[in-house]
Amino acid sequence: MSLTYLEAIREAQYEALRRDPRVFIYGQDIGEFGGAFKATKRLSAEFPGRVLDSPISEDAMVGMAIGAAVEGSRPIVEMQFADFSSVGFNQIVNQAATLYWRTNVPCPIVIRLPSGGTPGSGPFHSQSMESIYAHYPGLVILTPATVEDAYHLLLDAVELEDPVIFCEHKFLYYHLKADALPTSTLPIGKARIARPGRHATVVAYSAMVHESIRAAEELQQDGYQIEVVDMRSVKPIDTGTILASVARTGRLLCVGESFPWGGVTAEVISRVVADGFHLLDAPPQRLNSKDTPIPYHPNLWRAHRPTAASIVAELRKLLKF
Amino acid sequence: MTAARVLEEKLASLYRAGGRIVGGVYLGKGQEAFSVALGLQLSKGRDIFAGLIRDQAGKLAFGEPMLDATRTYLGSALGPMRGRDGNIHRGRPKEGLPAMISHLGSMVSVVAGMLMSRRLQGRLGDAVGASAIGDGGTSTGAFHEGLNLAAVEKLPLIIAVANNQYAYSTPNNRQFACANLVDRAKGYGVEGYEVDGKDLLACLQVFQHAISRARAGHGPQMVVGSLLRLGGHGEHDDASYIPDTIKHSEHGRDCLQLAEECALERGWATVTELAALRESSQKEVDRALAQTSREPSPDPYKESWRALATSALVDEEK
Ligand SMILES: Cc1ncc(C[n+]2csc(CCOP(=O)(O)OP(=O)(O)O)c2C)c(N)n1
Ligand SMILES: [Mg+2]
Numbered sequence: 001m002s003l004t005y006l007e008a009i010r011e012a013q014y015e016a017l018r019r020d021p022r023v024f025i026y027g028q029d030i031g032e033f034g035g036a037f038k039a040t041k042r043l044s045a046e047f048p049g050r051v052l053d054s055p056i057s058e059d060a061m062v063g064m065a066i067g068a069a070v071e072g073s074r075p076i077v078e079m080q081f082a083d084f085s086s087v088g089f090n091q092i093v094n095q096a097a098t099l100y101w102r103t104n105v106p107c108p109i110v111i112r113l114p115s116g117g118t119p120g121s122g123p124f125h126s127q128s129m130e131s132i133y134a135h136y137p138g139l140v141i142l143t144p145a146t147v148e149d150a151y152h153l154l155l156d157a158v159e160l161e162d163p164v165i166f167c168e169h170k171f172l173y174y175h176l177k178a179d180a181l182p183t184s185t186l187p188i189g190k191a192r193i194a195r196p197g198r199h200a201t202v203v204a205y206s207a208m209v210h211e212s213i214r215a216a217e218e219l220q221q222d223g224y225q226i227e228v229v230d231m232r233s234v235k236p237i238d239t240g241t242i243l244a245s246v247a248r249t250g251r252l253l254c255v256g257e258s259f260p261w262g263g264v265t266a267e268v269i270s271r272v273v274a275d276g277f278h279l280l281d282a283p284p285q286r287l288n289s290k291d292t293p294i295p296y297h298p299n300l301w302r303a304h305r306p307t308a309a310s311i312v313a314e315l316r317k318l319l320k321f
Numbered sequence: 322m323t324a325a326r327v328l329e330e331k332l333a334s335l336y337r338a339g340g341r342i343v344g345g346v347y348l349g350k351g352q353e354a355f356s357v358a359l360g361l362q363l364s365k366g367r368d369i370f371a372g373l374i375r376d377q378a379g380k381l382a383f384g385e386p387m388l389d390a391t392r393t394y395l396g397s398a399l400g401p402m403r404g405r406d407g408n409i410h411r412g413r414p415k416e417g418l419p420a421m422i423s424h425l426g427s428m429v430s431v432v433a434g435m436l437m438s439r440r441l442q443g444r445l446g447d448a449v450g451a452s453a454i455g456d457g458g459t460s461t462g463a464f465h466e467g468l469n470l471a472a473v474e475k476l477p478l479i480i481a482v483a484n485n486q487y488a489y490s491t492p493n494n495r496q497f498a499c500a501n502l503v504d505r506a507k508g509y510g511v512e513g514y515e516v517d518g519k520d521l522l523a524c525l526q527v528f529q530h531a532i533s534r535a536r537a538g539h540g541p542q543m544v545v546g547s548l549l550r551l552g553g554h555g556e557h558d559d560a561s562y563i564p565d566t567i568k569h570s571e572h573g574r575d576c577l578q579l580a581e582e583c584a585l586e587r588g589w590a591t592v593t594e595l596a597a598l599r600e601s602s603q604k605e606v607d608r609a610l611a612q613t614s615r616e617p618s619p620d621p622y623k624e625s626w627r628a629l630a631t632s633a634l635v636d637e638e639k
Binding site: 057070071 | 420423435634
């Protein structure tokens with residue numbers, strides 16, 4: 001049996017609905033239609049009344065989920081695209097993220113964000129929002145890079161007592177396949193060594209893990225062994241695993257697909273510099289998308305985001321320093 | 322009504338005296354009849370009441386302890402918000418009292434979600450949820466999204482619109498262009514009512530009807546009460562932008578005074594009884610404030626400084 005990243009998300013939701021009667025899913029076109037990407041295919045038939053079509057109201061979708069969580073439900077909200085979560089931003093960062101801290105009542109909701117770029121999607125169907133949400137206290141931000149994590153992190157997210165922003169990458173939906181799902185993975189908050197190495201560390205998450213691995217494979221031909229760390233969760237950050245890797249390699253490149261100003265890559269580098277300056281043999285570097293909206297045409301799009309080629313170029317500079 | 326008025330008068334004087342109240346004070350003077358008529362007819366333990374900034378009267382009637390108000394205003398560590406949030410931003414979500422966030426309009430969908438969850442769990446029964454809003458708050462996208470969603474789901478939601486003619490300093494004619502806010506009900510496919518928000522009996526009747534319609538499964542109900550805020554937006558504001566002609570018009574009459582006059586006229590209470598009510602309210606307020614004053618303030622060294630319920634998930638940044 002082989003399973004794609006998207007199918008893993010569907011299977012995780014199936015399993016969450018099966019295991020826990022408190023779970024329901026809410027989003028646009030997710031019922032009988034099965035969702036814009038089919039992440040809820042057949043679920044409304046398998047779990048009648050628990051996979052519900054919503055109006056195009058991201059603010060109210062999230063507000064509704066928060067209210068439902070207060071009353072003991074475990075809602076999963078599907079945003080049709082991560083980009084549209086900006087309309088629900090207020091409920092996410094001001095209502096969901098503050099609820100527990102203000103009232104002592106936990107807010108166990110999961111908001112799924114189909115994230116990241118695919119060719120031809122343009123400025124409003126390609127965004128990566130993890131850095132924005134990570135900025136706010138009270139949210140957990142997960143960024144699965146593998147089929148296994150898409151499945152297990154989503155199931156773990158549903159079980160968590162806190163609001164989770166689940167950034168699933170659309171580029172991985174169909175490309176990424178696994179033969180079978182392992183019975184368990186690392187817990188939320190733990191990073192993973194996706195590829196061991198000793199000459200430099202690349203810290204990446206989501207689709208950028210795969211670009212980084214391809215870059216590492218290319219540099220291997222020149223005799224470099226690049227370690228790739230898959231963050232898995234960008235909040236909390238597993239600083240310990242990252243520092244341990246930098247201790248082995250002495251060099252750090254952090255790669256993210258979101259915009260360059262601030263964000264996850266800046267946060268990782270600031271932590272490594274603060275806590276592991278003595279471990280570094282070269283100034284730590286980061287690579288993000290360009291500082292423009294995300295272009296539509298594939299020629300422009302490929303040049304806008306980090307790719308294996310641009311990661312290789314960046315690593316060569318770092319290795320020569 | 323009387324207890325809310327006395328409490329708020331006391332909070333205002335504490336605010337003016339300075340020192341004990343940190344942050345602003347926002348009062349419901351002139352809106353007690355509309356608020357209490359709703360709160361009184363909901364029952365805690367079954368229903369949900371998401372009051373906003375001018376709902377002291379409704380919250381007390383619903384069953385929020387007076388101490389919740391004094392503790393939140395004075396920042397007692399023992400209050401429901403424990404110094405983490407203040408004044409009107411308080412609540413006990415598990416007891417049907419969602420704690421409003423400042424962003425107007427955003428509690429509507431939360432109440433809808435609370436009702437949805439109960440329905441999904443098969444324990445909605447004949448509960449209703451009420452969400453208060455002002456004339457200004459109805460202009461938000463969140464209000465529209467929330468009410469539309471509730472209407473689609475045919476949830477037993479009561480929307481209580483207190484149209485006090487102003488949103489902070491902005492008059493109705495800069496806020497919306499429809500002739501009357503209640504006209505919107507039709508557009509949402511919900512039942513709508515208009516009432517003189519100063520008239521306690523009329524408010525009681527209209528909410529009784531709306532609540533029974535919602536309980537009976539007729540979906541959201543929108544009640545628009547017209548009234549005037551008898552004071553500033555908050556105690557920092559002298560409301561000089563409200564023309565005297567409006568203040569001295571029929572709109573500007575005090576609903577508490579009107580209710581007292583009505584009770585006297587109909588022989589439901591005597592002057593002595595009304596005076597006694599005021600006195601007992603005064604005592605209740607004094608007791609709550611005295612108790613709150615003796616309580617500890619939040620201690621930054623004992624504060625957990627953690628925003629997540631999952632204590633194991635700590636971001637390691639120092
Ligand atoms: C979304 C949002 N924008 C702005 C504010 C600031 N604000 C607080 S109260 C208020 C006026 C509200 O007017 P209305 O809804 O009519 O209620 P009223 O104060 O008259 O009771 C404003 C603008 C806010 N709380 N939320
Ligand atoms: Mg108003």
